[in-house]
Amino acid sequence: MSFETAACLPTAWLTAYSLLFRGAQLVPGQSVLIQGAGGGVASAATTLARHAGLTTYVTSRSPEKLTQAEQLGAIPVQHGARLPQRVDAVIETVGKATWSHSAASLKPGGIIAVAGATTGDPDAAELTRIFFQELRVQGVTMGTREDLSNLVELVSSQAIEIPIDSVYPLEQISTAMDRLVSGGHFGKIVISLEQR
Numbered sequence: 165m166s167f168e169t170a171a172c173l174p175t176a177w178l179t180a181y182s183l184l185f186r187g188a189q190l191v192p193g194q195s196v197l198i199q200g201a202g203g204g205v206a207s208a209a210t211t212l213a214r215h216a217g218l219t220t221y222v223t224s225r226s227p228e229k230l231t232q233a234e235q236l237g238a239i240p241v242q243h244g245a246r247l248p249q250r251v252d253a254v255i256e257t258v259g260k261a262t263w264s265h266s267a268a269s270l271k272p273g274g275i276i277a278v279a280g281a282t283t284g285d286p287d288a289a290e291l292t293r294i295f296f297q298e299l300r301v302q303g304v305t306m307g308t309r310e311d312l313s314n315l316v317e318l319v320s321s322q323a324i325e326i327p328i329d330s331v332y333p334l335e336q337i338s339t340a341m342d343r344l345v346s347g348g349h350f351g352k353i354v355i356s357l358e359q360r
Contacts (some may be wrong), residue, residue: 165319165320167356168320168326168331168356169328171354172326172352172354173308173312173315173316173319173326174233174306174332175181176207176208176352177326178306178307178311178312178315179205179279179304179305179306179307179313180206180209180310181208181311181314181315182207182279182304182311183205183211183255183277183279183304183306184212184216184218184253184277185283186256186304186311187275187277187278187302187309187322188252188253188277188302189275190213190217190252190253191217191271192219193217194219194252194253195218195219195221195222195249195251195253196213196219196221196251196253196254196255197219197222197241197251197253197254197266197269197343198213198220198222198223198238198265199215199222199223199254199262200208200223200224200257200262200282201222201223201226201230201232201238201257201259202232202233202349202350202351203257203282204317204351204352205254205255205257205279205280206222206233206255207236207327207351207352208326210233210237210257211220211236211237211324211325211326211327212235212318212324214238215318215322215324218287219239220237220238220239221238221239221247221252221338222238222239222241222252223240223241223242223243223244223245223262223265226245228274228284228350229350230242232327232350236327237302240303241305243262243265247269251271252266252271252274252275253275254266254270254275254276255268255276255277255279255280256276256278257277257278257280257281257282257287258279258280258281258283259281259283259286260283260285260286260287261283262283263286263290264288264290266295267290267293267351268297269289270297270299272297272298272299273297273298274297274300275299275300275301276299277302277303278301278302279304279305288328288358326351327350328351328352328353328354329343329349329350329351329352329353330343331354331355331356332350332352332354332355332356333356333358334356337355340353340355342344
């Protein structure tokens with residue numbers, strides 16, 4: 165495993181693994197919606213879900229990011245559009261901009277696994293939908309040592325390629341940050357500490 169790949173695992177990939185398999189408790193044959201294709205956690209969750217045998221839907225406002233997610237094996241859905249079927253779980257890292265869509269996309273008894281709110285807290289908690297549909301909301305912060313061990317084993321045994329958008333040397337960190345802030349990246353942006 166390269167240092168670049170290894171550097172991606174303990175943050176976004178560990179969070180994605182924990183969201184899918186500990187928070188949402190998904191098993192092969194089930195379905196998941198991943199909100200906000202293209203971010204580090206979302207692209208990791210998309211790749212892991214495909215390798216785990218899950219029917220995987222992703223949303224984005226960006227046609228380019230939907231195309232990239234489709235290349236990872238996901239079914240692209242326009243931001244806010246109705247899914248062809250309700251899903252067993254939603255991976256939610258966006259927050260306010262997608263929360264209502266997340267709650268409306270679940271089967272009765274489904275789980276929203278939450279590890280972020282990049283657009284802020286939702287205005288409405290969707291409590292009526294949550295109690296009538298017996299939905300569950302599960303928070304996830306990174307993961308356990310066991311989660312990381314299982315993730316490394318999965319990535320190694322299945323030779324999973326980690327989507328890395330770009331690698332910058334430390335002296336170009338401001339350029340890397342500009343790339344991150346632009347929102348045009350897909351996958352992880354890695355800072356290399358190697359002397360060049």
